[in-house]
Amino acid sequence: MDNNNWLSQLLMLGVGTTSLVADKVKEVSEQLVRDGKLDPEQAKDVVDDLMQTLKSEQGNFESQVQRQIRNIMQDVGVPRQSEVDELRGRIDRLERQLRDIENKLWR
Numbered sequence: 001m002d003n004n005n006w007l008s009q010l011l012m013l014g015v016g017t018t019s020l021v022a023d024k025v026k027e028v029s030e031q032l033v034r035d036g037k038l039d040p041e042q043a044k045d046v047v048d049d050l051m052q053t054l055k056s057e058q059g060n061f062e063s064q065v066q067r068q069i070r071n072i073m074q075d076v077g078v079p080r081q082s083e084v085d086e087l088r089g090r091i092d093r094l095e096r097q098l099r100d101i102e103n104k105l106w107r
Contacts, residue, residue: 025047029046
């Protein structure tokens with residue numbers, strides 16, 4: 001499975017869950033206002049506080065997922081991008097050196 005696709009799906013699951021929770025909280029707060037158990041300003045404050053917490057937690061969730069995926073990829077031997085870039089640079093230098101040697105031999 002494509003790692004980026006898997007990560008995207010996992011993150012979208014987190015976003016979807018956050019959305020469902022937010023919708024339910026709004027629905028419950030509106031019901032509490034209708035029932036007279038909460039005034040509109042209190043309901044707004046509760047929803048705003050909860051939304052801020054959810055956004056913060058979502059960011060933490062995304063960071064944790066990314067960290068875990070990096071660890072898993074490292075455990076199975078997938079090189080980091082910086083390692084691949086370094087090897088490409090070394091290959092480029094070796095190819096240049098080989099061309100220089102070949103050119104000297106053909107002169």
